[in-house]
Amino acid sequence: MFTRRTLIGAAAALSLTAMSSGAMAQDNMYVALISKGFQHQFWQAVKAGADKAAEELGVRVTFEGPDNETQVDKQMDMLAAALANKPDAIGFAALDSQAAIPLLRQADEAGIPIIAFDSGVDSDIPLATAATDNVAAAALAADKMAELLGGEGQVAVVAHDQTSRTGIDRRDGFVNQMEEAHPGVEIVTIEYGGGDHLKSTEITKAILTAHPELDGIFGTNEGSAIGVVNGVRESGTEGVVIVGYDSGKAQKDAIREGLMAGAITQNPVGIGYETVKAAVAAAKGEEVTGDIDTGFFWYDADNIDDPEIAAVLYD
């Protein structure tokens, strides 16, 4: 007799044996990281940094995130499941700060320290935030773009999001820096592609149709930047200066081929590393406060292979 019960039972048993090794290591300190995603290369690099710190500090780290950045409630379920495991500290990159507050409060009451990473959490519960200063990083992108255009021209922005902190900061950091420091450069339009390659491609093509005189485009994250490159390539337009954000194989190739002028890279490995480090310190009762700037760099065809840059880029 081969019933659903036996099937599910078998599956459960299978997963138990497969996972028991992970669940056994109870002696080590345990840090749960809840991120905004796990599929993108950026998050995998954050995870790599977290794993590196875990190894150095001798702690156990788990890393999880929802399938896409709209699934606010899924992230809540992950946070709840993480709390059930009674971690020593939690690293958390909030999709929506407000929605997370009840659970964060629950963690706080349980005495579990929380370190925010990637983007801040609008709450005083997290002890510290390990993140890129996105405003400053986007301002650097604006400076480089203006420099490449010789101080004047028309520029468009393909942003990944208009609700999240990173989306707002990168857009505003770029736009404000342009207005203040480079009055000759005009920002003709800002569009949002959700960080999706395909959507950003279509958006870019539409922008190029609407603004044939366009000189430059800024893509605010990996998906947006690759979308911009694809859109420019597909429409056959030449002479548009593309500035990207983050890395990934496609973006690096585009820079090597000269399709993209250059990009801002955060230090995702550093984000993961610093988060775990701060979390462990907090769990040990050490003083951890304020913002941990994990740094950013400008990279282009000239410096892409420098050891310092190559170390923070990911494929």
Add this chain to the structure above:
Amino acid sequence: MSDLIRMERIDKHFPGVHALKSVDFDLQPGEVHALMGENGAGKSTLMKCLSGIYRPESGRILIDGKEVRLSGPKDAQDLGIGIIHQELALMRDLNVAQNIWIGREPRRAFGRIDEGKQNRDAAEIFASMNVRMDPTIPVSSLTIARQQMVEIAKALSFRPRVLIMDEPTAALNDAEIAELFTIIRRLRGEGVGIIYISHKMDEIKRIADRVTVMRDGEYVGTVDAADTPISRIISMMVGRELSDETVTIPDLEGAEVALEVRGISRGGELKDITFDLKKGEILGFAGLMGAGRTELARAIFGADPRDAGEIIVHGHHARIASPADAVRAGIGYLSEDRKHYGLALPMDVRANIAMASLPRYSDRLGRIDERKLAEIAADYIDMLDIRTPHDGQPVQLLSGGNQQKVVIAKWLLRDCDILIFDEPTRGIDVGAKAEIYRLLNDLAAEGKAIIVISSELPEVLRLSHRIAVMCEGRLTGILPGGAPQEEIMALATRRDSMTQEDAA
């Protein structure tokens, strides 16, 4: 000479059913052997054992005197046993030749199909059957009868020594049946053994050499077809003698007219049809397949839109644009296809009886009064003698006759006094047929006005107080009950145009 097929003491169980109880059967070369029995008697199960679909638990199957083991349909095919199933198993979107050669397509290099050879081979088979058929036309464009020819051609393409035909004439008209019999006789002449399953007595008399009767999974006996009276075969099937009643026509001189149909037309299917139906009357509709009888019923019932015509119920003009309107006017329609149009098969007897009357047995919140419905269901189960263990039985587990009674109960509960029965006994076995006939007579005697559409002339003759005959969408005449068959057939074939292509 040994038997072509000999089956000895075949036994087969299904969960809860002893389907075959030590059944014997034999078939000679060049013989048409009819296999008869009521639904559920075990005919199909026995034939599935012979064609390798089921494996008997005990007993032997011998072919040419040698015992064989059939572990699948392929084995049976290889031994020259072909079967034509009751339900057509054709792929509607492929053409005729593709259907015949499916799985055995003539190949050319690189896996290409040799369509030319395929079509030529198919044409050759049809030529041998003396049937005109273009092998390249899609099956979906053929009539049911023509599709049947394709099935037969497919079976013949295996060059079978044994051909099993399960109710092959269910969808055929007389001309087509005659054609089929010509083919069967030719095959018999070539030494093919044919096992012929049918309910139709007249066909058995015309085509079969011997008749084997089964009942309740048991072998009853084998008789010579020519010398055995039909009544004896029937009594073997049902295990009792059936009286052969004839219609008694009541005097309806003063009866009120229940339904008047005036000038109904619909596309090319129905042309200006006018008739009356009195209370207490059974009006039979005869005609060949495609004469438009079902279309007429659906048009009266509002299931399909009408182009023209009016319907007067009890002297009042009735606006009928949907089945809901018709039911409100007191008209019920019992479709020829109960399973598709009459019943919600997975639902139970009680729910099906109540299907048309639910609002009457529910309160303002929509809550159903199950206790009341249980009482009602019990009443109808008793009154119509519906054989079911309880009213919670899914109707798909009932026999055809009992399913039909459930549909009748549904309309009686809805207070319909005009009932249209479309093929009321299709798929119902002989014993249950008589019950349905008696039920219809009782309903008429109570004052219900009844229309019976039937393709079986004996059924029309036995039931009808008057007989309306249709041909090609026209009402060609109304005859008194008990009219001679020749007159009915003359009206049924009185064509307006002779342009219509005859089947082969």
Add this chain to the structure above:
Amino acid sequence: MSDAPAAKPATGPEPAQAPVKRRGTAQQKLLAFASLIVLVIGFSLASPNFFQVSNIMAILQATSVNGVLAVGVTLIIITGGIDLSIGTLMTFCAVITGVVLTWAGAPLILGVLTAVATGGLVGLLSGTFVAKMKIPPFIATLGMMLVLKGMSLIVTGTRPIYFNDTPGFTQISQGSLVGEVIPAFPLPNGVLILFLVAAATAWILSRTVLGRYTFALGSNEEAVRLSGVNTDAWKMAIYALAGAICGIAGLLIASRLNSAQPALGLGYELEAIAAVVIGGTSLAGGRGTVLGTLIGALIMAVLTNGLRVLSVAPEWQTVVTGAIIILAVYGDQLRRGRAST
């Protein structure tokens, strides 16, 4: 009426007509429930952190939204239809509630009614497309899914609407009426609402005309129409009811997140449909139970939570969940196959 009943066979019904149906459904529910218990026991043995009140509450909380959606779509699936718009309809209802409560400052009860009414009206619209305009449900609701997603983004200007100005709004999902009575059992209100919605829907399905026609439409729509039932109207009513239930899901998710997140919703329809299918409801229509759906939703939530508590890598979590869906339905097929021969 029949003056001389034909000789009844002494055996009554034919032996093939054994009453298998009732036992079948009971057995099926039992099997689904047993699977759930096995999962819970398995995870409890594997991790001491799994079977704890707080984690069980987290699982139930995670079931609430998907569970309510699944109960709603169960109705439609029983009619033989499908509704792909439930996820984005949920979001749209949350957004409209946000407009009414936060932007217009209406009292809480009005917001609740708005959510349910919005869901009901949109469901009625979908039902009209399906029943009156004869657009296949897959297509009609696929279209609605995209329309509603866009409408949510348009209405909000793509920004979430927060409910900070409506005191008590978060209590709809996060508070615990049960916990006030029994402190040891802080069942979130969201879960309580799920159970209430499920109970009400189960009652409608088993006791009312609407429920009866829901099954009948799925079993044989043409037979129901030829019985003189206005099938179009009933179908529209069923879609409207399912829509109203999505409105309740919208309230739950908005309350849980203290915000109406306009971009959320895509993908939720498939999770709900998965729960329905695991619960033994046939996508072909005519058969299904609310209890099965509820168990299906719980199985999914237990599985997701359990794998997380065991720290299984997220990539593998999705693989296991997918495999379980296939196994659950396959197991059901095997059982059915055995029952029908």
